[in-house]
Amino acid sequence: MEREHVSSASVAIKASSTAVWGALVSAAAAKRYFFGAKVDSDWAEGSPITFTGEFRGNAYREKGTILRCSPEKMLQYSHWSDLEGLPDLPENYRNWTFRIAPEGTGVLLSVTEDNIPTEAKRARSDEFWPGVLSTIKEIVESESKA
Template structure:
């Protein structure tokens, strides 16, 4: 049995503005530790994340499983840094869900397939930090 990580935040911006932050490579790099994202944002297309983590270069990958602007993005995700083999069982699904919340947007990120509660907690913390960065970038741009 696997666990699911989850993080939530409210961003003071319209869903279209937050969606741009989720899908624009330049904006993603601002809040996701300089990560460079490559994809055409179409269902079934590959998505690649390149960068450096703790001094080590990485190239993570996945596939766009579902994309419904401006409310939902689901990708598969695999990182060689996980130490797991590059096979279907090693991939996790990451879901970005955006919903109007008054004059802002509620954002929830989930990542399934965590090996145990400790990994789910670690990933939830990482996603919370990422969402805080996203909020800073989006709300800073909105001012």
């Protein structure tokens, strides 16, 4: 099976890289931008990351490993979801990479998801990520004004 489908999105945020990074690694913020999921990790490279919650009345547990963590610059982790219906095998994990780069008076936050198994699932990711980034932007910009 070919697995080279990639999804990416980005958003400009009028805030510091410190503020954006804080949202990426905050369980409270993640619960808002990941649609109610409880995210748990210590964010150290090699550590586990878990996402638990409910979707359409069904409990789910997603998991991965922190692959790279460069505070205020980049966060990358693997991600596997039991909702996908694929076995929990290394080849079924996607990689989610968040990058923070200076832009104008703020930053550009971008995300790339790779190892997506099908074009249809890539299209679904293309719909998912702009909403996540938009919510991160709202969280960070509202907290920066407070």
